[in-house]
Amino acid sequence: MEPSYDPALTYEQNYADGPFGAFADSVVPAQAPRATTGEGDGASFAGVPVRSAFGIPAGPLLNSRYVAAAFAHGFDVCVYKTVRTRAHPCNPFPNVLAVHVYGDLTPERARRPLLADDRFEEPISISNSFGVPSRDPDVWQPDMAAAVAAAGTGGTAQVLVGSFQGTRGGGDAAFEADHVFAARLVAETGARVLEVNLSCPNEGVAALLCFDTARVQRILGAIKDEIGDLPLVVKLARFPDDAGLREFVTATAPFVAGYAAINTIPATLIDATGAPALPGREVSGVCGAAIRWAGLEMTRRLAALRSRLELSYEIVGVGGVTAVSDVLAYREAGADAVMSATGAMWNPHLAADLRAAPGRPARAHRAGVETPPAR
Numbered sequence: 001m002e003p004s005y006d007p008a009l010t011y012e013q014n015y016a017d018g019p020f021g022a023f024a025d026s027v028v029p030a031q032a033p034r035a036t037t038g039e040g041d042g043a044s045f046a047g048v049p050v051r052s053a054f055g056i057p058a059g060p061l062l063n064s065r066y067v068a069a070a071f072a073h074g075f076d077v078c079v080y081k082t083v084r085t086r087a088h089p090c091n092p093f094p095n096v097l098a099v100h101v102y103g104d105l106t107p108e109r110a111r112r113p114l115l116a117d118d119r120f121e122e123p124i125s126i127s128n129s130f131g132v133p134s135r136d137p138d139v140w141q142p143d144m145a146a147a148v149a150a151a152g153t154g155g156t157a158q159v160l161v162g163s164f165q166g167t168r169g170g171g172d173a174a175f176e177a178d179h180v181f182a183a184r185l186v187a188e189t190g191a192r193v194l195e196v197n198l199s200c201p202n203e204g205v206a207a208l209l210c211f212d213t214a215r216v217q218r219i220l221g222a223i224k225d226e227i228g229d230l231p232l233v234v235k236l237a238r239f240p241d242d243a244g245l246r247e248f249v250t251a252t253a254p255f256v257a258g259y260a261a262i263n264t265i266p267a268t269l270i271d272a273t274g275a276p277a278l279p280g281r282e283v284s285g286v287c288g289a290a291i292r293w294a295g296l297e298m299t300r301r302l303a304a305l306r307s308r309l310e311l312s313y314e315i316v317g318v319g320g321v322t323a324v325s326d327v328l329a330y331r332e333a334g335a336d337a338v339m340s341a342t343g344a345m346w347n348p349h350l351a352a353d354l355r356a357a358p359g360r361p362a363r364a365h366r367a368g369v370e371t372p373p374a375r
Contacts, residue, residue, distance in 0.1 A: 258314030295319025303334025
């Protein structure tokens with residue numbers, strides 16, 4: 001299918017003219033049959049009632065037009081693309097290329113270059129090389145408010161999640177304060193759930209901010225002081241070891257409603273000649289089918305910690321969700337909600353497919369104990 005984001009166009013062109021493909025259709029499956037997968041029976045996301053705990057994470061939903069289209073197609077939890085407190089440019093074009101992995105993108109495989117080009121094929125994996133671009137708040141605040149208003153059109157229960165991150169500049173204290181300011185700006189839009197992106201490369205002293213537990217603990221405490229009772233979700237990368245993940249969860253769980261994992265896996269991308277596939281940058285985040293294993297692994301590890309530490313956070317499973325079977329696998333692994341980025345970009349009917357699927361996905365109890373799927 002034609003993707004909702006056109007890889008052959010620049011980010012600016014996609015922002016101005018998208019979405020494309022079926023997401024741009026005027027006739028959408030807004031009146032799809034009620035969920036038969038158990039998703040519609042008392043589902044919620046971070047305490048907000050929703051028709052289904054299935055949606056699209058930060059990335060593919062560039063503005064309110066993309067969000068409204070996603071809601072209309074049955075993606076009931078939609079995350080507005082990560083914003084900043086000031087305008088920030090996109091990385092140079094191209095940003096989305098087909099990445100040919102042929103299997104799981106394990107840490108060992110990611111140490112060797114991967115071929116990337118414009119030949120998109122299944123199972124689909126792509127580069128995610130945008131650099132977290134953002135409009136100025138004068139632009140994105142009213143647009144995010146419009147996205148909030150688009151939730152639930154047609155009487156369905158849906159929720160817009162406002163994603164944000166801090167921007168470096170002015171020293172460590174200013175960097176941490178910028179996260180708080182960003183949270184305040186997002187809260188002003190009326191978003192009912194906030195998500196702080198801690199998994200963007202080169203934003204922390206340990207390469208990824210989510211690996212700097214002490215700093216994150218300070219930032220999250222300050223954010224919660226600012227936003228009060230608004231639920232806060234934290235977007236994570238894959239943690240390489242269980243000890244580090246346990247330390248992070250123990251330190252941050254008092255501040256968060258849930259954890260979303262994973263973001264992308266970085267890898268060196270080359271073209272057929274061996275030259276960098278992306279101009280001016282050798283490494284890009286990779287998402288899609290090749291990282292499914294990592295998202296499922298993090299979901300299981302977070303569920304195990306939730307049970308072991310007797311905590312009550314929610315788990316948002318993200319990574320490589322391209323089919324109904326992937327959604328069910330994440331639910332069985334312990335995810336309370338599941339999101340699809342690459343899969344939803346190429347298959348706008350994925351939410352409708354899930355709603356029409358027979359059976360019920362496993363629901364993880366808040367203590368982390370899984371229930372078997374009904375037969």
